Amino acid sequence: MPAYDLEVAQTVSGCPTASSAVQDDLGWALGVLLRSYLRATDRVLADVPGGARGYRLLSAVVRDCPGSQLALAQAVGLDRTVVTYLLDDLAAAGLLERQADPADRRTRRVVATPAGRARLAESDDRLRRVEQHLLGDLGAEESETLRRLLQRVAVRLHGQTGESLTCTGIEALAGS
């Protein structure tokens, strides 16, 4: 994925010419798309403490059933110490609570509050709009084709890396 000049074979004052056009390069397209994606999701999740990782955690709490923090950390693919920090912030914002577990007093059961569920629903909504916006002016059919192909590629890559399917796509944001 080299850097590119605007034109294919532009020659500038004796310098070597660019070998590829922007239009032909997958890496460039992927880069632009992913960059836009990261920027947009970052902006959209600004009101969730911890940003993308906070969202991911909140999402897991709401959807994957509350469990211990350790189980939560593993499901989301974060270190347990990081989870502590993130939960602190999410709890301070009133989006979830740590409840005592009567069975094992070492563990804390993490439960989302109504406010947390509401915030999550809003975030989900915005994220869906972001996705639609990213695809932009593609027609319905093309859009569907792109989604399908990306899905195929992603499913295969996912199988290779052996990640937990419970994790969300935004997980990449953390660079974990």
Add this chain to the structure above:
Amino acid sequence: MPAYDLEVAQTVSGCPTASSAVQDDLGWALGVLLRSYLRATDRVLADVPGGARGYRLLSAVVRDCPGSQLALAQAVGLDRTVVTYLLDDLAAAGLLERQADPADRRTRRVVATPAGRARLAESDDRLRRVEQHLLGDLGAEESETLRRLLQRVAVRLHGQTGESLTCTGIEALAGS
């Protein structure tokens, strides 16, 4: 881009069910792809000092004609102080040189060495292979379709964000 259960309407012990399947979600696919992309490029560029940003810089030096460090920084979208550090490492590795500019003794003209050009060529080669590997088992026709659609989307997004076309796709790595 919510987190997902494996099944669409799996209900676990009274918890709310997951609302979407993995297969349908663009965000998830983009996340997986992005993660794989970053991992692969990171690995492939490990022998370039500064990693992806070092590569980007080296690439700009070789292809966009050597200029002042400031011009270089702007072309690549990095802070000039970071460029200083990166150039230090690239120069120490013998991939480029800082030459005095007879016209303006404040500026340094950055020029790639033969070793630098060779290293860049290798990196470009590997990056292309990475791209092909990412698309993996898509057929030739599908692969072409995906590239074309991504290209369309990317060109449009690119126009919206007003980035310099000289920048490479890997720029996303820096999270700039």
Add this chain to the structure above:
DNA sequence: TATTGTTATACTCTATAACTATA
């Protein structure tokens, strides 16, 4: 006085390892 490049300072993340309270 403005500009190029460098160096220094501070701040944010992250990762590792200690610590506590239970079991």
Add this chain to the structure above:
DNA sequence: TATAGTTATAGAGTATAACAATA
């Protein structure tokens, strides 16, 4: 002794600002 959660420490990375040398 082992585990869940927390807190403390250290390191990398980044950003901001001060600095030296030219113009």
